[in-house]
Amino acid sequence: MSETLTAAVLIIGDEILSGRTQDTNLGYLAKLLGTLGIDMREGRVVPDVEEEIVAAVNTLRARYTYVFTTGGIGPTHDDITADAVAKAFGVGIDYHPEAFAMLAARYQPGEFNDMRKRMARVPDGATLIRNSVSTAPGFQIGNVFVMAGVPMIMRAMMEDVTPRLARGTVVTTATISAKIPEGCIAAALAQIQSGHRTVAIGSYPFYAPEGPGVQLVIRGRNVGEVESAAAAIEHALAAEGVVSSRDF
């Protein structure tokens, strides 16, 4: 089996865990990484607490090809991600000359205060992640990419990150929709899944005003196997007299 490229996202911030802010970064990253053939395998949400961030970074970076963190890199006291990541890697942290110069150039004289200078602090050995929206950079250290939590800025940072990532075989997805309760097709699905081990078949019920339905999602890296499993599912649905539609 060839090596699969994997990823985890670590969402850092009290505002997510209080329900104040709805995270949308995980889904965005999952889709973007999908286009590169990289599998998102795990997500974690932790509070603005140093030991929680350190522990999560160290667990995730050991398990996955890449780790993407979001949140906690601004100028205020609750922005502790850079320090936590330095601690996780057991390295020092200091002003990064380039980051410092970029930020210094952005502010009017007297505005580049000590708190704002915090945004130039980067763990030793890290490289900057630039973005076209805000001047404040993220950084990469090892296989960990540390980014802003604000979605617009995080997305801009991924433009700088994407060229640094390896490419895997992209997963092919076929989605079959049918107006049938999933329980009617479940036995056939289980059998088809058993016969097509290289694909993952997901069954997602939905409730429409005109009655229950299901979306069947077939995912795999072998296009022929995805096609074959999808055809088998369509055949099983037709045998039940159910009309289905397919999207690739």
Place this chain on the structure above:
Amino acid sequence: MSETLTAAVLIIGDEILSGRTQDTNLGYLAKLLGTLGIDMREGRVVPDVEEEIVAAVNTLRARYTYVFTTGGIGPTHDDITADAVAKAFGVGIDYHPEAFAMLAARYQPGEFNDMRKRMARVPDGATLIRNSVSTAPGFQIGNVFVMAGVPMIMRAMMEDVTPRLARGTVVTTATISAKIPEGCIAAALAQIQSGHRTVAIGSYPFYAPEGPGVQLVIRGRNVGEVESAAAAIEHALAAEGVVSSRDF
């Protein structure tokens, strides 16, 4: 220090990690638990892989007062949460007589097939979680509450779960909004945070067409301390000549 009630949410499902489905259950649970004085401390998203679910359940149930899982309790082959939770607790799993009877009564003769019967399988020693939307129950085992992933059903299940939960002191939140970049107030905030250790002050920048702004969120269980920190922040903003507004 009195015991704080804590919680984690474990979101189970490939569809979240592929970006196909946007999770909204974490935020809903965070807010609901907040009204009960229970702190959401961690979120995890894992795929439909048994060992991942087992490991996450066992880590989280040892660390937090309560664990809430969402997803993977339907009739199809990819619904493996009940088996994984039984494995995590090291107990058997079998048809629950009440769940079986409820489901049997729901279906027309001949419709209650083997796959649908799977939804009546519950780990030994678990109690059912009923819901008013679908007949299929969730279950509670120890401090773990296993619920549906479909938000409408999960929310209905929480109506049955809520009376089972202990109550803590509710966190008081004050939110101060100001049209100022957060970097201008960051030093004052750090000082105020140092002087008010029982509250957590979060700083969340936003970008409006008319310029940058910040929301400062003060959270704590001591109302007087929250009020005192909020007043100190308003004072600091006024000293900068900035008009602010406060929401409790």
